Amino acid sequence: MAFDDDDNPTVATPVNGANAAATEDADEDAPDYKLFLSMFDKAGVSGKAIRKGEKDFESHGTRAQDNLLEQSRNVMDNVLGYTRIHREDAWVRGWCFPDWWSDTEHSGERDGLWLQDRVVMVEQERGSWQKDIGRAVPGKVERLGAGRLWLLPEEALYLVERGTVDLWWPERQLEELLSSDGTPKTDMGPDNYDVGLPLSLEAAYSLLIGQEGERGKITLPQFQVFSHLKRAGFYVLRAPPYEAPAPASETLWQWLFSFFSSGAQSRQKPSGPLVQPGLYRAYRPIYDQLAILPRHKPLPTPPTIHPPQEPYRVFFHVWKSGGAPFSKKNPPPPDFRIAVVDAGDTFVPTLEEIEALLESTPHDPPNEAWKGPGRMYQRLKHGHRNVLVAIVDRGLVNFM
Structure with missing residues (x-):
């Protein structure tokens, strides 16, 4: 019997003890937050992978292990407390207006618009993510906000999670945020907190996550x-x-042949032989009696x-x-x-x-x-x- 690929010594690549142990425990090791923390001062942090380190799961009461665990906790706290920032040239702000399109009669679900569920208006439309995220409200809708890019709750929350969109809660009405031509005003920067407040990821979850069928939530x-x-x-x-699909129209011939359908056969008796005694000249009537389900x-x-x-x-x-x-x-x-x-x-x-x-x-x-x-x-x-x-x-x- 041939060996499996995992057990065949001629197929497996020989490794030394250190590399073998690292390969075996690669999926079980915890992330080394010290290495992750050391990347914060370097360029291109988001593009680097987190290396895995040694995991301590059993305490043996030594002072060295206690100091190591305390140091790991402090490093993890610093990593989790790291503040993500938006670059000025790529900053995209989204305004949360959950009830702006709630009274729209035709929300366009059949066309994929879902207008009543679009709750976030994007202020700066930049980025390749617009290829399949967001829809611009058609200009034929005679209302302020038409022509702008609006997001569904799942789209907005996904962009907030990945750090693409900075979600804000407005302190002013939409009429005060947009110019007469529908474009955003230029005097509202990321530090102008008179027009609204930036929302955290937790606040975005609380605003956009809801129950099944709840308008503007998912x-x-x-x-x-x-x-x-x-x-x-x-x-x-x-x-x-x-x-629901429209039922197919029945032709005249189909209506006539329906009177001679085999569905009018008598049902099987609750007891007795499966095949009724008699003279059969073909197998089809026998198989029809043996068939429990058509x-x-x-x-x-x-x-x-x-x-x-x-x-x-x-x-x-x-x-x-x-x-x-x-x-x-x-x-x-x-x-x-x-x-x-x-x-x-x-x-x-x-x-x-x-x-x-x-x-x-x-x-x-x-x-x-x-x-x-x-x-x-x-x-x-x-x-x-x-x-x-x-x-x-x-x-x-x-x-x-």
């Missing part, structure tokens, strides 16, 4: 999935609300429409980066459709919930070139409808 599991996908390099947009035939429009149930509904549309040019206003068909559930308060989905979730996605049959016995596994892997469920378990995101 749940914590949904934001964690959004942040996880964005950090992985995907384009992420909210999915439009579910719209064979599933995927259809573009299901005969019975089941609307998706919370939380098993598509919430995010996701695209891979690096392909064709992406447009957030007119996006192509998504690569993935994702529903978000919280493992703490959600049970295993029932068959009806899974069926309704799959039926809410468009019909996507396998490629015609995959027909034949040799491509069966490709057809099974592709399926006819595709959706991913993101399960959030105390901050850990898993997809299935």
